Amino acid sequence: MPLTRQRSRVDGHFWYRTILITSVSTSGLALLLQFIGFVTPGWIVLSQPSGFTVSAGVWYIQVCNNSPQCRTASMTRVVNPFNVAGDTKIDFTNWVELQVEVTLAFVLCIAGVLLTVNGFIHMSHSPKSYLGWAALASVISAALLMIPIGRLLDILRQWDSYIVYSTPYSLVASCxxxxCALISALFSLSAMCMILYDRKKERLNSDERDDLTLNPT
Structure with a gap:
């Protein structure tokens, strides 16, 4: 039995390690990109022909004119960032909802990275539970983040205003x-499948050894 278990682990060691390294890398990249979207004021970037520019982030809004200095204010004081740019026709959900969704997505992304790294550290112990929770955290993180992204993309799709909607770099980074979070979840699930296959093969080998022991020739 010990010899069979050791052999099965060696057979799948290279691919198993590669998949876990890829999962850790993609989850780390997902966390970096979500962090950029979390702290930068680029979810909404509006500019008028006069040079007046409004950049709204999750937590603060930045208003710039032709002068090199910009004014910054907390998003808690702004109900609709489109109103700041002078376009009151655009309706948007309360910004607090976006803050809650993005924050929860960011926290779950951190949890996914930690669980994936933990699974890689304990690779020799076949950490099926770590990888399962990591995949679940990554999927929920992506789903939560896609809610505000979908709302803003819908506004962008219907955009028809004299105010120019520039590239929302924070939204792009979050997307x-x-x-990356979904790709990381797929690799974590693939590693789980390898563990399940490895354990199934161990059981089959154990049953064959028992049969040979009970029925000697």
Missing amino acids: LGCV
Whole structure:
């Protein structure tokens, strides 16, 4: 039995290690991209022909004119960032909802990275539970983050205003973070499948050894 278990681990060691390294890398990249979206004021970037620019982030809004200095204010004082730019026709959900969704997504992304790293550290012990929770945290993180992204993309799709909607770099970074989180979840699930296959093979080998022991030729 010990010899069979050791052999099965060696057979799948290279691919198992590679998958876990890829999962750790993609989850770390997802966390970095979500962090960029979390702290930078680029979820909404509006500019008028006069040079007046409004950049709204999760926690603060930045208003710039032609002068090199910009004014910054907390997003708790702003109900609708489109109103700041002078376009009151655009309706948007309360910004507090976006803050809650993005914050929960960011926290779950951190949890996914920690669980994935923990699974890699304890690789020799076949950490099926760590990888399962890591995949679940990554999927929920991506799903939560896609809610505000979908709302803003819907506004952008219907955009028809004299105010120019510039590239929302924070939104783009967060969207890429969602993709990386989902890819990380797929690799974690793949590693889990390898563990289950490895354990199934061990049971089959154990049954064969028992049969040979009970029925000697």
